[in-house]
Amino acid sequence: MLSLKTFTFSPIQENTYILYNDRRQCCIIDPGCYFQEEREELKTGIEKTGLTPVLLLNTHCHLDHVFGNKFVFETWGLVPHIHELEQPVLDRAGQAGERWQLPFDNYTGDVVYVKAGEEIKIGEELLQVRFTPGHSPGSVSFYHEAGSFIMGGDVLFNRSIGRTDLPGGDQPTLIESIHREFFTLPDDTKVWSGHGPVTTIGYEKMNNPFLTRY
Ligand SMILES: [Zn+2]
Ligand SMILES: [Zn+2]
Numbered sequence: 001m002l003s004l005k006t007f008t009f010s011p012i013q014e015n016t017y018i019l020y021n022d023r024r025q026c027c028i029i030d031p032g033c034y035f036q037e038e039r040e041e042l043k044t045g046i047e048k049t050g051l052t053p054v055l056l057l058n059t060h061c062h063l064d065h066v067f068g069n070k071f072v073f074e075t076w077g078l079v080p081h082i083h084e085l086e087q088p089v090l091d092r093a094g095q096a097g098e099r100w101q102l103p104f105d106n107y108t109g110d111v112v113y114v115k116a117g118e119e120i121k122i123g124e125e126l127l128q129v130r131f132t133p134g135h136s137p138g139s140v141s142f143y144h145e146a147g148s149f150i151m152g153g154d155v156l157f158n159r160s161i162g163r164t165d166l167p168g169g170d171q172p173t174l175i176e177s178i179h180r181e182f183f184t185l186p187d188d189t190k191v192w193s194g195h196g197p198v199t200t201i202g203y204e205k206m207n208n209p210f211l212t213r214y
Pocket of ligand 1: 062
């Protein structure tokens with residue numbers, strides 16, 4: 001079984017998730033800690049729960065999702081796992097920080113590329129990589145079938161979808177990704193998004209104004 005902890009960080013109010021198994025091994029998804037006190041909060045939260053970080057995943061590499069990559073690398077030695085098409089987005093994140101008046105120390109070291117359909121392990125638990133571009137060219141989502149949830153980044157939100165006006169964004173591609181990779185999942189699948197509250201596939205099929213095909 002995988003348990004979940006959520007933090008909301010930075011002026012952009014990004015959701016940072018910790019997934020952990022029964023052996024207290026944890027995976028950090030999209031560490032968005034921007035301020036020093038947010039980094040402390042993440043570290044204390046992990047330590048207080050007795051967790052050992054073993055994996056760092058990024059759904060995509062917009063600045064709000066990678067603010068804490070360098071801190072996580074320096075604290076626990078974890079290398080970001082991203083889709084290859086996000087490499088240029090990661091490389092540009094530092095400049096994006098300057099432009100958005102949120103300067104930060106971007107991670108520039110090695111990364112590991114994940115591929116569509118790949119199964120990532122946290123101990124015995126599996127996360128399936130789903131390729132969900134449109135908000136960003138190499139966005140991926142992590143589906144945990146046994147726990148009926150998907151970590152969706154900025155693809156699908158409660159009654160909304162990701163913005164597509166940033167470099168590499170494309171709305172038809174995003175909507176296609178949601179129909180192909182999200183709406184084919186069981187209706188009771190929970191969607192944990194990069195911003196805002198949790199939702200479910202069934203709820204969004206019924207209520208999301210951007211997804212009227214259903
Ligand atoms: Zn984003
Ligand atoms: Zn975001």
